Amino acid sequence: MRIVIPLFQGFTALDVVGPYEVLRMLPEAQVVFTAPEAGPVRDGVGVLALSATATPAEVDSCDVLVVPGGPGARTMMRDEAFTAWIRRLHDGTTWTTSVCTGSLILGGAGLLEGLRATTHWGAVETLEAFGATYTPERVVVQGKIVTAAGVSSGIDMALTLFERIAGRTAAEAAQLAIEYDPQPPFDAGSPAKAPHEAMELLLARRR
Amino acid sequence: MRIVIPLFQGFTALDVVGPYEVLRMLPEAQVVFTAPEAGPVRDGVGVLALSATATPAEVDSCDVLVVPGGPGARTMMRDEAFTAWIRRLHDGTTWTTSVCTGSLILGGAGLLEGLRATTHWGAVETLEAFGATYTPERVVVQGKIVTAAGVSSGIDMALTLFERIAGRTAAEAAQLAIEYDPQPPFDAGSPAKAPHEAMELLLARRR
Numbered sequence: 001m002r003i004v005i006p007l008f009q010g011f012t013a014l015d016v017v018g019p020y021e022v023l024r025m026l027p028e029a030q031v032v033f034t035a036p037e038a039g040p041v042r043d044g045v046g047v048l049a050l051s052a053t054a055t056p057a058e059v060d061s062c063d064v065l066v067v068p069g070g071p072g073a074r075t076m077m078r079d080e081a082f083t084a085w086i087r088r089l090h091d092g093t094t095w096t097t098s099v100c101t102g103s104l105i106l107g108g109a110g111l112l113e114g115l116r117a118t119t120h121w122g123a124v125e126t127l128e129a130f131g132a133t134y135t136p137e138r139v140v141v142q143g144k145i146v147t148a149a150g151v152s153s154g155i156d157m158a159l160t161l162f163e164r165i166a167g168r169t170a171a172e173a174a175q176l177a178i179e180y181d182p183q184p185p186f187d188a189g190s191p192a193k194a195p196h197e198a199m200e201l202l203l204a205r206r207r
Numbered sequence: 208m209r210i211v212i213p214l215f216q217g218f219t220a221l222d223v224v225g226p227y228e229v230l231r232m233l234p235e236a237q238v239v240f241t242a243p244e245a246g247p248v249r250d251g252v253g254v255l256a257l258s259a260t261a262t263p264a265e266v267d268s269c270d271v272l273v274v275p276g277g278p279g280a281r282t283m284m285r286d287e288a289f290t291a292w293i294r295r296l297h298d299g300t301t302w303t304t305s306v307c308t309g310s311l312i313l314g315g316a317g318l319l320e321g322l323r324a325t326t327h328w329g330a331v332e333t334l335e336a337f338g339a340t341y342t343p344e345r346v347v348v349q350g351k352i353v354t355a356a357g358v359s360s361g362i363d364m365a366l367t368l369f370e371r372i373a374g375r376t377a378a379e380a381a382q383l384a385i386e387y388d389p390q391p392p393f394d395a396g397s398p399a400k401a402p403h404e405a406m407e408l409l410l411a412r413r414r
Contacts, residue, residue, distance in 0.1 A: 014385060017224040017255070021358065024252050031254050040247060040258045045231050047238050048224070049258035051247045100386075120386060138390045150386025151228065152362065160392050172395035172405035173412075178221065179307075179327060179357025181396030182389035183345045185367050188379035189388030198379035205380075 001165075003031045004062040004089065007041040008082070010072020013048050014151050015099040019066050022158035025174045026064075026166055034059055044071040056085045061092045064161070068154075069101030069120060077108030077126075087111065095161055097146040099154035103127055106145065115142045120150035121191050136192075152189075155180060208372075210238045211269040211296065214248040215289070217279020220255050221358050222306040226273050229365035232381045233271075233373055241266055251278040263292045268299040271368070275361075276308030276327060284315030284333075294318065302368055304353040306361035310334055313352065322349045327357035328398045343399075359396075362387060 003023050005016055016033075024031055035041045035052030042049045067086065076082050086109040090096045098106050103119040106112050107130025117132040118140045127134050139157045140147050148157035159180070163171035188194040210230050212223055223240075231238055242248045242259030249256045274293065283289050293316040297303045305313050310326040313319050314337025324339040325347045334341050346364045347354050355364035366387070370378035395401040 012228070013224045014228040017220045020255060021219070021221040024254065031252075033255065040256075045238075047231065047260070048227060048240065049247075051256035051258070053254070138388065139392075149388075150384075152385045152387040152389065155359065156390050156392065163392065168393070169402070169404045169408055172393050172401055173409040175391060175393055175395045176398070176401040176405055176409055177357075178359045179396055180359040180389075180391055181345065181356075181400065182359065182387075182391065183363050184382060184387055184389065185346075185363065185370065186375070186379050186382055188382045189386055191383070193388065194379055194383040195376070197376045198383055201376055202380040202383055 001026050001028045001030065001064070002062045003029055003064045003066065004059055005031065005033050005066045005068065006056070007033050007035045007050055007052050008072050008076050009042060010044045010070050010075070011041070011068045012070035012100060012151055013043045013050065015068035015070060015102060015154055016050060018152060018154035019099060019158040021178055022155060022162055022174050023064065023066070025177060026162065032059060032062070056082070060088065062089055063093060064095045065089050065093050065097065067098040067102035067105050069099055069104070073101040073104050074126070077104040083109040093144065095144050095146060097148070097157060097161065099148045099157060100150050103132070103147045104130070106147070107132060111145060115145060116140055117142065117147040118149045119147065208233050208235045208237065208271070209269040210236055210271045210273065211266055212238065212240050212273045212275065213263070214240050214242045214257055214259050215279050215283050216249060217251040217277050217282070218248070218275045219277035219307060219358055220250045220257065222275035222277060222309060222361055223257060225359060225361035226306060226365040228385055229362060229369055229381050230271065230273070232384060233369065239266060239269070263289070267295065269296055270300060271302045272296050272300050272304065274305040274309035274312050276306055276311070280308040280311050281333070284311040290316040300351065302351050302353060304355070304364060304368065306355045306364060307357045310339070310354045311337070313354070314339060318352060322352060323347055324349065324354040325356045326354065
């Protein structure tokens with residue numbers, strides 16, 4: 001069970017680590033983090049670095065592909081060598097998945113044409129430019145392609161995938177292991193639920 | 208707003224990255240990851256490495272301390288130099304926090320004596336050996352000490368803290384930014400909720 005998670009300059013760390021902490025518990029899981037050069041790769045904030053353990057040239061197949069998002073995804077979605085590699089991996093995967101704006105990279109690889117898919121709520125137009133139909137659900141399964149909404153949704157996506165691969169009880173055991181019994185103190189986790197003031201504050205910061 | 212997150216061999220990555228992705232959005236946040244030597248530090252699975260940006264000797268104060276857990280926490284809770292440093296930092300913090308078995312390190316530093324606290328459900332006895340009273344809540348606030356339950360609870364803890372530091376609207380904006388609208392596909396995230404078979408499977412694997 002080889003799981004490949006590509007890292008790139010400007011990824012979002014929780015997009016990577018949420019699914020990782022779940023999928024690493026799959027039977028005989030072997031997780032590989034790739035980057036053009038092995039070693040630390042900085043996230044979108046520029047503070048945290050995760051280490052790549054292999055280069056794309058060393059990885060030509062996998063069972064599960066997890067493509068994270070982040071500010072860097074908008075560069076990577078146009079990187080022809082990278083998207084060609086994603087496409088080659090996808091040919092042999094059992095599951096091809098994305099978290100947050102990782103779906104833009106799947107889109108750039110031409111994998112979402114005509115499919116329903118999700119992404120971070122702030123990236124809907126870009127996703128649709130790749131021929132996908134944005135679907136405002138937490139996890140969208142289309143054949144072997146599974147896209148997840150923004151950042152934290154990767155945990156829900158990974159548990160959904162875990163059940164399909166290893167069955168319900170094993171997936172529940174994984175949920176219990178990470179004590180995933182979420183109790184957010186507010187109910188502002190989507191544009192439909194967040195107070196107007198919170199959205200305004202966030203958009204003002206991004207301007 | 209200096210936020211210090213100590214890394215150590217055998218930490219759990221989601222304990223670190225969950226709070227990081229929230230607290231990095233605090234006004235003027237500066238996040239520092241420490242380890243005895245700067246550079247990559249391997250997690251409890253031995254696969255993922257996060258990079259430390261400073262050594263403890265270089266960090267003698269912070270506003271917010273976030274102590275992660277993981278298999279390595281049971282070694283670190285007995286490391287006198289490390290727990291003495293945690294204690295020194297705690298003297299000057301505004302908030303001292305832990306995720307998962309990070310609370311055992313706070314316990315080893317003598318900070319939980321006589322307090323209510325939480326931890327991963329599998330570490331209750333060890334927590335209580337440090338004089339704390341285990342409280343099966345997601346986030347437990349006792350003065351300036353905030354402990355969180357297992358692994359994924361660090362996200363809820365960080366949002367709780369965010370509100371206290373920066374106010375409700377800013378905290379809601381942080382929740383919206385990471386699209387934290389959790390929808391776990393099962394309801395097995397705590398021992399009270401998980402089916403018996405899931406708990407048995409998990410315990411069998413750990414034996």
